[in-house]
Every structure is written in structure tokens, then in C-alpha cells.
Amino acid sequence: MxxxxxxxxxxxxxxxxxxxxxxxxxxxxxxxxxxxxxxxxxxxxxxxxxxxxxxxxxxxxxxxxxxxxxxDLGARIEVQLQRNTLDRLGLEFKAGHVAIGGDRIENAARSGQLHLLLHASDASEDGARKLAQAWRVGTDREGTDLKGLTLPVPRTILSLALGRENVVHAGLTDARAAKRVSDALDRWLHFIGPDPGLEPCETHSQGASAHxxxxxxxxxxxxxxxxx
Known part of the structure; x- marks a missing residue:
């Protein structure tokens, strides 16, 4: 119909x-x-x-x-959405809006400067959990389920997008930059569909549900x- x-x-x-x-x-x-x-x-x-x-x-x-x-239209769309998201993340990194490295991200999180937390698909659970806890502390949201988003790409792809080696975690430290990345991510993740291996953060779970x-x-x- x-x-x-x-x-x-x-x-x-x-x-x-x-x-x-x-x-x-x-x-x-x-x-x-x-x-x-x-x-x-x-x-x-x-x-x-x-x-x-x-x-x-x-x-x-x-x-x-x-x-x-x-x-292969579906595959072509998925490739473009992934490239668009990673390109946006790379641009925000060049603009100084992305922190990488566990210590830098944790410091930004605890000081209330973190707006979006991302993990490579092969990031360790312990590392992701530690950064998420620092984020909750820095935003006075201890006891909530606030956590980062696990991307559907491994560290090799994330590292390539940012032009750095062994990037496992990334944190957006600018609110407007986080929104731009979130918008691109929402479209990408909505298109590829639900994946039980992904753990969307609060921002993305709200954005994706709108679709x-x-x-x-x-x-x-x-x-x-x-x-x-």
C-alpha cells in the first residue's frame, strides 16, 4: 500500500x-x-x-x-554514512574539539567538559566503564546509566579517521561539536539497524528513537x- x-x-x-x-x-x-x-x-x-x-x-x-x-544500494548508503560520520569526527578533532587518550578524556570528564564519549568496537569493557564512571562523576549523575557509545568500527578505523595511532576512545569536549557528531551518528546507526553489541549513550538513544x-x-x- x-x-x-x-x-x-x-x-x-x-x-x-x-x-x-x-x-x-x-x-x-x-x-x-x-x-x-x-x-x-x-x-x-x-x-x-x-x-x-x-x-x-x-x-x-x-x-x-x-x-x-x-x-547494492543499501551497502553504498551505509558506506557513505560511515564516511560522513568519521569525516565529521576528524574535522572536529582538527578543530580541537576531541580529546583522545584515556587520561585526557578522564580529566575532561571529571571536570565537566565532556559532552560525548565514544569507544571503538574492540575497546575493553574495563576502559569504557572507567571513562563512563568519570563522566557520571563530572556531571553529577552518579547512579544513572549515562555511558559512552560503542561505534561499529574497530580502533584501526577510528585511528585512521583521526590521523592518530591506536585511538580506542574519543571524547567530544565542545557541546556544538558533540551535536554535529551526534547527528551524523544517529543517521548512520539508524540505517544499519540495532546491534546488541552497541551501547548507545543517552543522547543517541533519544535521537534514534525519533526515527x-x-x-x-x-x-x-x-x-x-x-x-x-
């Missing part, structure tokens, strides 16, 4: 149409022309694609029957697609 709905652009993923009719991810919303904004995770996207619903909805959105949806489980591409301004 097809439906249409409006939704805020934040958290959505934009798709664009190449000159030869191929549907491509445009997660930074920079490509020219008409776009389609979707609010689905990868599993939902691929299920709709397998049923043939996605192509029809996108054809209506782009107002052309010459639409080719690549079989719900809506499998329908959404309407926004002049760029939209009919829902699935």
Missing part, C-alpha cells in the same frame, strides 16, 4: 539520480537536481527493493520511468518520494 507523509529532513537520507538514471546515495545532500528523502534502515530498504516497491516509488518521485536501483521503524520514504518540500 502506498502513502505519503511529511517529515523533518534531519535524520533522513537523500537519494539522487545520476544523468544515466542510476539512483545514488547523497547523504550530504550536495548533488543537484530533484532528490528523494527516505527514513528507512538498511534491512527495510532491501526488503522493499526485493518486493519491487522501491523502484516504483522512486520512479514517481523522480518523475521518470528511467530509474535504475543498484542491487522509529518507518519503512516509507518521506516527503519534504519539493524533494520527496511516495512512501512504500
Amino acid at each position: 502506498l502513502s505519503r507523509e511529511e517529515a523533518p529532513r534531519e535524520g533522513l537520507i537523500r537519494l539522487a539520480l545520476s544523468p544515466d538514471g542510476e539512483v545514488l546515495p547523497d547523504v550530504r545532500a550536495k548533488a543537484p537536481g530533484r532528490g528523494a528523502w527516505i527514513a528507512v534502515n538498511r534491512a527495510e530498504l532491501e526488503a522493499a527493493q526485493a518486493k519491487g516497491k522501491l523502484k516504483g516509488a522512486l520512479s514517481r518521485s523522480f518523475k521518470t520511468g528511467d530509474v535504475r536501483v543498484p542491487e 522509529g521503524n518507518d519503512v516509507r520514504p518521506t516527503e519534504h518540500d519539493e524533494e520527496h518520494t511516495e512512501g512504500l
Whole structure:
């Protein structure tokens, strides 16, 4: 059944149409022309694609029957979302908004300067627990479940993103920088879907819940697609 709905652009993923009719991810919303904004995770996207619903909805959105949806569209979107998040984290590090190294992060946490705590997927539980405890102490939230977020990438990828060796933990020490990273993270984590190995922090659990489980591409301004 097809439906249409409006939704805020934040958290959505934009798709664009190449000159030869191929549907491509445009997660930074920079490509020219008409776009389609979707609010689905990868599993939902691929299920709709397998049923043939996605192509029809996108054809209506782009107002052309010459639409080719690549079989690996979900994988392409995931790669772009990961790159966008890690690039944003790298930019914030260069701007001096990211602390790395256990001691520096712990000092920032205990002094109330930590706004977002991130861990590589292969970080030790003890190390993550110690930093989370320092964060709770520094924000007078002892006894709560405030903790960091375990990223779905290992330290090798996190280190590459920051241009440093053996980065296991990272802490955002600027509130606005933390919000920018959080926004990118929310879209990435929502798209790849729930992972029992991830431990979202308070900020992300609230942000991700806003997306719900809506499998329908959404309407926004002049760029939209009919829902699935």
C-alpha cells in the first residue's frame, strides 16, 4: 500500500539520480537536481527493493520511468554514512574539539567538559566503564546509566579517521561539536539497524528513537518520494 507523509529532513537520507538514471546515495545532500528523502534502515530498504516497491516509488518521485536501483544500494548508503560520520569526527578533532587518550578524556570528564564519549568496537569493557564512571562523576549523575557509545568500527578505523595511532576512545569536549557528531551518528546507526553489541549513550538513544521503524520514504518540500 502506498502513502505519503511529511517529515523533518534531519535524520533522513537523500537519494539522487545520476544523468544515466542510476539512483545514488547523497547523504550530504550536495548533488543537484530533484532528490528523494527516505527514513528507512538498511534491512527495510532491501526488503522493499526485493518486493519491487522501491523502484516504483522512486520512479514517481523522480518523475521518470528511467530509474535504475543498484542491487547494492543499501551497502553504498551505509558506506557513505560511515564516511560522513568519521569525516565529521576528524574535522572536529582538527578543530580541537576531541580529546583522545584515556587520561585526557578522564580529566575532561571529571571536570565537566565532556559532552560525548565514544569507544571503538574492540575497546575493553574495563576502559569504557572507567571513562563512563568519570563522566557520571563530572556531571553529577552518579547512579544513572549515562555511558559512552560503542561505534561499529574497530580502533584501526577510528585511528585512521583521526590521523592518530591506536585511538580506542574519543571524547567530544565542545557541546556544538558533540551535536554535529551526534547527528551524523544517529543517521548512520539508524540505517544499519540495532546491534546488541552497541551501547548507545543517552543522547543517541533519544535521537534514534525519533526515527522509529518507518519503512516509507518521506516527503519534504519539493524533494520527496511516495512512501512504500
